[in-house]
Amino acid sequence: MRAYRAKVVEPISLPDREERVANLEKAGYNVFNLDSDDVFIDLLTDSGTGTMSQDQWAAMMRGDEAYAGSDSFERLRESVADVMGFKNVVPAHQGRGAENVLYGVLVSKGDYVPNNTHFDTTRAHVVNNGGDPIDCPTDAAEDDPFKGNLDPEKVRELADDVGAENVPALVVTVTNNSMAGQPVSVENVREARDVADELDATFVIDACRFAENAYFVQQREEEFAESSVAAIAREQLSYADAIVMSGKKDALSNIGGFVGVCDGNLFERAKQRGILFEGFSTYGGLAGRDLEAMAVGLREAVTQEYIESRVEQVRELGDLLRDVGVPIYTPTGGHAVYVDAEAYLPEIPREQFPGQVLVGELYREGGVRAVELGEFAFPDEDRPQLARLCLPRRSYFRDHLEHVAETFEKVSARRGELAGLEVVEEPPMKELRHFSARLEPVA
Template sequence: MRAYKAKAVERISLPDREARDRHLREAGYNVFNLDADAVFVDLLTDSGTGTMSDEQWAALMRGDEAYAGSESFRRLESAVADVMGFERIVPAHQGRGAENVLYGTIISEGDYVPNNTHFDTTRAHVVNSGGEPVDCPVESEAGDPFQGNLDVAAVRDLADEVGAERIPAVVVTITNNSMAGQPVSVENVRAARDVADELDARLVVDACRFAENAYFVRQREPEFEGESVADVAREQLSYADAVVMSGKKDGLANVGGFVGVREDDDELYERTRQRGILYEGFTTYGGMAGRDLEAMAVGLREAVEEAYVESRVEQVAELGELLQEVGVPIRTPTGGHAVYVDAEEFLPSIPRERFPGQALVCELYREGGVRGVELGEFAFPGESRPQLVRLCLPRRTYFRDHLEHVAETFADVAERRGEVSGLEVIDEPEMAELRHFSAELRPVE
């Protein structure tokens, strides 16, 4: 059952088939280039696309727009301390701004950074800072409860190969977005803490979806049965030296982010604070308006409310069930923010070098005005990853009718899957790690 009701609505419309064909061609077969008003159901991302609560809208009116010493910043600071356990924060305009502040501070040329799996902007910031991102996902099978875990043994192997002194940080992303949004156990974070101590490295948690991860921990890790989501979240984050956070996910806000630093790490806090001033703005606003600080402060507290997070995870599972009913191959169990479709299995005639995931993304838009995102060979060139399409649900935004439309669109695409052609890249940016945001493609028969 949904834990909310609508107080405001936005009209949406489905462009006709001819218009969708034209929009897709003009976008270079890259749905990032589509105008939002040409999309009917937008599952591109859950980042900043959710619906804020009435309490968040009310909080906007309290926004203190002072350049320095903003009361709105103090309220965000208090919310982060209460909900996540970090007394010191360096605010940023969004998660990738926070990544720039933190990774640009702790990573040097020639460093190696292990992660359960780097997402696109994280990988790019590590590379941009002179480091080498190394994915260390745990080997798992469908149905395993914590498929997002870090392979701690692989981190030790990396240290033996390159030297512990070249690993400044061990990163754990919760939930693991690149691995189908799968959760990470508290036991695994504790093990990551141990290996970070062995290497004299900092343990960093990418906490963008910390509340959703805590919900899964409570459901699947026997130690935490019966615990509150809020208590599980604080326990899991307590092992980190620092967190990088996009407030556009489990901050339930439309913009904003921050780096959280432990109270006893004066050096890291001061270095990140100075870098934050350089790239994001003064420490008490960090690229955000006071009203945005207020919205995130309220959103963090709402994110760990039992009714909200249960409703959130259940809606993702609901979409997964509807897709399975029409024969769509998805990664199971479903994660907390998205359903991941196996594009290679859905379009077996398209080889991975012709981007079956991107081809499926384009056909979903062509058929039903549905926008998803490819997380396979196109988004992560040259890497051995599953060819996935992510259908990411904005928070508190869509209802069952929209989910049913998505399932019907997949069923229609499936009926003519033999007609779907692969794609080739005809223009891309210099930084390959970010090519899926702006590259252009064309169909290949």
């Protein structure tokens, strides 16, 4: 049962089809280039797009705008310590700012950084600091409840090949966004901790969706069946030396992020880099009201009522899509439904971006904006060709989800008419091309 009622509303409207067709062409067939006013149902990302609670809005009114020694930062620090277990906190303007702070002090030229699966900005930050990001996902069986896990043996094999001294950090992302939002077990995090100790590497958890992951652990990992989501989150994060966090996900805020660190020496190094790139260490590029919103949101994220309704709404969308014959990755993840674009559009080869074709057609037929996570977003990598439908937190209702399913039915009716796409303009850094590249239909 939903645990909310609407107290503020935002009008949205569906542009007519001719306008949508023109918008898509103007955007270079890249939905990142669309104006938000031209989108009816926006499932591009869950990052900073959710609805904040009345308690968050109330807390924002007491935001302390001090440059140094901010009371608002102290309340955030207390929340991070209570909810996540880290007393040393470096604030940042968002998650990729936190990545820049931490990986900038951990990664150097010639290093290798294994991860269960790197997402786009994480991969780019490792590359930008001279490192080589290496994906080490588990080869999960169909019935594996934790398909997001890291494969410890792949990390050991990497260290044997390149030398343990060249592996300064080991990262586990929870949930595993690049692998269809699948969760990571506490047992797997413990195994990752052991491998990090063997390699004398810093063990980092990318904790953007830590609360969603903890809910899956509660539902699927027998050891924690009777534990609260809050207790599971603390346990899972306790094995890490450091965390990077986007407050725009499981801190339920519209902006913000931070690094949490155990070791005092690493904390000081991260703190100094944070001052250089993000701002003084008690504001990190944020207004006091943003710090307050994260402080409250972290506590709300680990309540059973919130997290259960969050994950169940994603499952509800997945069920609606399966009912109309859409091939989705199952079980559904915690923040999004992932469509198998190759299975949905089998006549379009992966080098012509079936996921991006599908994303464009969803906008053309129903004003729905999703995102491709396949060959376009991750060029030259052997990954599934996925289209992600990412639900903003506490924002949409059943009617919106039904519209998405109806849009898929319209796209399905036209599948035989669809052509592939080719890139005609892209930035120099391929790891980030999907944010701004332009495409056109293959002749």
